Amino acid sequence: MSEDVDKMSCEAFQAQLPELIGTGGDMAAHPHLEHCELCRALLADLETIAEAARQLFPIEEPPDELWSTSNRPSRMRRRPGMRTAR
Secondary structure, eight states: OOSOGGGOOHHHHHHHHHHHHHTTOOGGGOHHHHHOHHHHHHHHHHHHHHHHHHHHSOOOOOOHHHHHHHTSOOOOOOOTTOOOOO
16 A cells, blocks of 8 residues: 555545455545544445355355265266267
């Protein structure tokens, strides 16, 4: 970030949001948010949307049997007329 974060514009902050969110850090502690109500509201909305998405598609651990069968080599039967990959 070449721009001083205390004087960062909303446009610059919002352009960096995907990278900042992707790092998994505490966005609420970002210096720009200390003085910008608009970007605080935007971040709150994004967090609400992300939480709603997590509720729609909860993370489920695959069954243990999956790992025991996925390590076996697969055998694909060649059917008549089927081309092989080159």
